[in-house]
Amino acid sequence: MNFDFSDDQKFLKTEARKFLDANCSTAKVRKVLDDEKVAYDAALWKAVAAQGWLGAAIPEEHGGLGLGHLELCVIAEELGRVVAPIPFASTVYFLAEAVMLAGSDAQKAALLPRIAAGEIIGCVATSEGPGVLTAAALQSSVTGGKLSGTKLPVTDGDIATHALVIAKENGQPGLFLVDLSGGVTREALQTLDPTRDAAKLTFAGAPADRLGAPGEGFALLEQVTDRAAVLLSFEQCGGADRCLEMAKAYAMERYAFGRVIASYQAIKHKLADIYIKNELARSNAYYGAWALNTSAPELPVAASAARIAASEAFWFASKENIQTHGGIGFTWEIDAHLYYRRSRQLSLVAGAPRVWKERLISHLERRNAA
Amino acid sequence: MDFNDTPEEAAYRTQAKAWLEANAPKRDGGGDVEGANADYMPASRAWQAKKAAAGYACITWPKEWGGQGGNPIQQVIFNQEEARYPIPPNPFTIGLGMCVPTVATFADADTKARFVGPALRGEEIWCQLFSEPSGGSDVAAARTKAVRVDDGSGDWIIDGQKVWTTGAQFSNFGIVVTRTDTDAPKHKGMTMFWVDMSDPGIEVRPIHQMSGGSGFNEVFFTGVRVKDSQRLGAVNDGWKVSLVTLMNERLAVGGASGAGWSQFMEAARGITGVDGRPALKDQALREKLADWYVQAEGLKHTRNRTMTALSRGQTPGPESSIGKVVAATQMQDLGNEALEMLDQYGIISDPELAPLRGAFHASVMSSPGLRIAGGTDEILKNIIAERVLGLPGDIRVDKDVAFKDLPTGR
Numbered sequence: 030m031n032f033d034f035s036d037d038q039k040f041l042k043t044e045a046r047k048f049l050d051a052n053c054s055t056a057k058v059r060k061v062l063d064d065e066k067v068a069y070d071a072a073l074w075k076a077v078a079a080q081g082w083l084g085a086a087i088p089e090e091h092g093g094l095g096l097g098h099l100e101l102c103v104i105a106e107e108l109g110r111v112v113a114p115i116p117f118a119s120t121v122y123f124l125a126e127a128v129m130l131a132g133s134d135a136q137k138a139a140l141l142p143r144i145a146a147g148e149i150i151g152c153v154a155t156s157e158g159p160g161v162l163t164a165a166a167l168q169s170s171v172t173g174g175k176l177s178g179t180k181l182p183v184t185d186g187d188i189a190t191h192a193l194v195i196a197k198e199n200g201q202p203g204l205f206l207v208d209l210s211g212g213v214t215r216e217a218l219q220t221l222d223p224t225r226d227a228a229k230l231t232f233a234g235a236p237a238d239r240l241g242a243p244g245e246g247f248a249l250l251e252q253v254t255d256r257a258a259v260l261l262s263f264e265q266c267g268g269a270d271r272c273l274e275m276a277k278a279y280a281m282e283r284y285a286f287g288r289v290i291a292s293y294q295a296i297k298h299k300l301a302d303i304y305i306k307n308e309l310a311r312s313n314a315y316y317g318a319w320a321l322n323t324s325a326p327e328l329p330v331a332a333s334a335a336r337i338a339a340s341e342a343f344w345f346a347s348k349e350n351i352q353t354h355g356g357i358g359f360t361w362e363i364d365a366h367l368y369y370r371r372s373r374q375l376s377l378v379a380g381a382p383r384v385w386k387e388r389l390i391s392h393l394e395r396r397n398a399a
Numbered sequence: 400m401d402f403n404d405t406p407e408e409a410a411y412r413t414q415a416k417a418w419l420e421a422n423a424p425k426r427d428g429g430g431d432v433e434g435a436n437a438d439y440m441p442a443s444r445a446w447q448a449k450k451a452a453a454g455y456a457c458i459t460w461p462k463e464w465g466g467q468g469g470n471p472i473q474q475v476i477f478n479q480e481e482a483r484y485p486i487p488p489n490p491f492t493i494g495l496g497m498c499v500p501t502v503a504t505f506a507d508a509d510t511k512a513r514f515v516g517p518a519l520r521g522e523e524i525w526c527q528l529f530s531e532p533s534g535g536s537d538v539a540a541a542r543t544k545a546v547r548v549d550d551g552s553g554d555w556i557i558d559g560q561k562v563w564t565t566g567a568q569f570s571n572f573g574i575v576v577t578r579t580d581t582d583a584p585k586h587k588g589m590t591m592f593w594v595d596m597s598d599p600g601i602e603v604r605p606i607h608q609m610s611g612g613s614g615f616n617e618v619f620f621t622g623v624r625v626k627d628s629q630r631l632g633a634v635n636d637g638w639k640v641s642l643v644t645l646m647n648e649r650l651a652v653g654g655a656s657g658a659g660w661s662q663f664m665e666a667a668r669g670i671t672g673v674d675g676r677p678a679l680k681d682q683a684l685r686e687k688l689a690d691w692y693v694q695a696e697g698l699k700h701t702r703n704r705t706m707t708a709l710s711r712g713q714t715p716g717p718e719s720s721i722g723k724v725v726a727a728t729q730m731q732d733l734g735n736e737a738l739e740m741l742d743q744y745g746i747i748s749d750p751e752l753a754p755l756r757g758a759f760h761a762s763v764m765s766s767p768g769l770r771i772a773g774g775t776d777e778i779l780k781n782i783i784a785e786r787v788l789g790l791p792g793d794i795r796v797d798k799d800v801a802f803k804d805l806p807t808g809r
Contacts, residue, residue, distance in 0.1 A: 030402060030403070030404065030408070030472075030703060030706045030707050030710050031400060031401050031402075031403070031405075031707055031710070032400060032402065032700065032703035032704050032706070032707045033400065033704065033707045033708075034400065035400075099400060273788075277788055277789075277790070280790070281790070281791075288794060289791060291790045291791055292790070292791040292792070292793065292794060294777075294781070294793065296790075297780065297781060297784035297785070297788075297790050298777070298780045298781075298784065300784055300788055300790065301779075301780035301781075301783040301784045301787075301788070302780070304721070304783055304787060304788060305721045305724060305725060305783070308697070308701060308721050309693070309694060309697030309698070309701070309721070309725065310697070312696075312697045312698075312699075312700035312701040312703070312704060313693060313696055313697050313700060315400070315700055315703075315704070316696065316700045318400065319400045319401070319402075322400065333689075334692065334693045334696050334697075337689060337690070337693045338693045338694075338696075338697055341690075341693075383686065385689075386685065386686045386689035386690070387682075387685060387686075387689075389689045389692065389693075390664075390685045390688055390689050390692075393661075393664065393688075393692065394664070394679070397661060397664060397665070
């Protein structure tokens with residue numbers, strides 16, 4: 030039994046934390062939060078690319094570090110801890126994973142080295158409006174290699190160079206790589222988490238290059254999203270743990286009725302409840318990491334469990350962190366709302382927990398019936 | 400990251416498997432350690448003796464005690480393999496996991512030599528006499544008195560009452576924490592002894608639990624005379640001794656018992672839901688199922704993390720402290736949802752009529768006990784808050800006050 034990260038991976042984690050402490054303070058996150066014109070921290074993005082993180086899981090032959098997904102999980106957790114305002118998830122968990130999973134040799138050669146080098150920013154464009162996207166409701170379409178339709182919200186859609194888009198082609202759903210240098214109009218959207226901007230993309234003849242076979246769109250998207258979900262669950266674990274640290278630190282220094290509030294059971298039990306959810310999320314995330322790294326057949330179930338547990342843990346930790354702070358926690362100045370916002374962003378960006386619960390039970394139903 | 404044994408662990412597993420295949424019972428003899436009768440006892444003793452003879456009874460104990468001098472992961476591996484066989488109930492864990500190690504730590508060499516072997520072989524059973532009507536979570540509130548006899552013998556007389564004593568009805572010996580100085584603060588006036596449960600001054604009365612079972616007992620001490628040589632640790636140092644007992648509590652690496660998410664899912668396939676379709680198609684139930692699955696998986700993989708620490712020779716981290724809080728609450732919620740899924744039929748607990756021979760009903764009726772036994776939900780959350788997160792202890796009103804002056808309610 031070796032259900033833990035290796036010493037090398039733990040070293041990478043320590044180094045990543047040091048790097049982000051130096052390069053991604055909340056003061057820097059707030060610059061993206063407070064300035065409507067700033068969509069992401071471009072300097073951090075460059076620095077992260079220079080660290081090689083964008084290509085951590087990309088094979089060396091395609092310009093990456095060729096480390097593996099466990100290393101990427103470790104980095105993801107640290108990015109989540111500091112609510113990093115960069116398009117890392119869109120570019121690395123979605124675009125790079127999709128290309129590695131289903132790309133042709135030409136597609137891999139064209140995109141992966143540029144992703145690893147930080148020359149490409151990705152985004153994933155699936156949603157077309159309120160509610161869960163289904164094949165029947167899908168409107169966007171590709172004809173003769175040209176995409177038309179409207180997608181919203183698209184996280185990082187305002188800054189991306191390439192999009193992963195689900196659209197119909199000859200009536201069948203497909204997953205497409207779309208170069209955003211032409212044939213698209215972008216409109217910034219007001220969102221809950223301004224540290225991760227989103228846009229409405231209107232396509233009018235943007236060049237679309239299909240990934241995988243025709244008609245495979247949703248199946249492929251599910252596989253990509255399973256992979257992204259594991260990585261996102263590490264970001265969520267990192268954020269949830271940071272919330273617990275913030276709540277604890279505040280409770281230990283805040284006095285009420287003559288004693289620190291951390292000595293009241295109402296607060297102690299609240300923090301214990303956060304800890305329990307965080308540990309359950311972490312253990313599920315670890316299993317997801319194992320399944321992702323080994324491409325195990327259990328991946329869809331493991332990814333679902335990781336995502337459900339991590340979404341629940343981060344939401345709970347972020348809201349109870351504010352509650353532990355009391356009135357000051359409701360102010361703009363205190364960082365608690367950065368995590369509260371990010372918890373919503375991360376829970377929704379790859380499909381809401383309810384959708385994942387249904388997917389999980391569908392998988393288990395089939396598995397148990399077999 | 401993998402789920403494989405190390406080469407050493409694999410070798411140990413192979414050896415344990417071979418021994419179990421040659422020696423373990425192949426047919427289930429029935430019996431429940433929570434039950435009032437002990438019909439299973441001869442089979443339990445026989446299996447324990449067999450394991451002891453081969454060194455498998457307490458693998459981590461030193462060889463001179465009859466163990467293998469092994470490490471905790473070897474014990475876990477053996478437990479995993481042993482669980483594949485229909486082994487009889489194990490009434491020896493409290494003795495071997497908590498009482499005997501305490502005796503071995505604090506008693507003289509002769510006493511140790513007298514007790515270790517018979518306990519290991521299942522010939523003698525031990526119980527732990529800590530909880531009292533006046534203190535369950537608050538063990539240091541014990542009022543059972545031990546008073547030195549005024550005849551120069553050094554003997555002590557014990558009077559009082561213990562409660563929630565698992566297995567007292569068939570125990571040969573017990574360790575009992577007593578009050579020896581009521582002028583001292585509560586933690587500084589307690590003394591530990593071992594006692595012979597066959598003493599005529601000790602009366603054991605099974606407790607009739609709300610679940611119908613009788614796994615626990617009340618134990619009354621009336622003028623029980625014990626020798627000073629039965630004392631474990633110094634006079635008035637019993638609190639420290641009891642901490643050693645509690646630290647020896649075995650790592651619970653086993654899973655939660657009772658019907659879980661997969662049993663619920665199977666039941667839900669065949670039961671009509673609110674809209675006439677199978678209950679398994681009910682979206683509300685599907686979401687609950689997903690939550691239970693995710694919790695159960697979280698606990699399972701938390702145990703895997705604990706095992707990893709053990710495998711590396713490390714002390715498991717605080718993650719191992721969350722198991723019972725989560726499992727007991729889930730058992731209660733899941734059992735109740737299963738009953739509600741049955742609609743009006745849910746009130747029927749008759750095993751001939753209820754799904755899974757009434758397993759969901761059993762969960763509903765036994766889970767309140769599980770949420771209390773071995774540390775209530777509230778005490779466990781205090782432990783997480785204080786020992787894991789490092790939050791301050793409660794402001795205590797009982798620490799520096801003479802025990803006799805403490806308010807007791809009634």
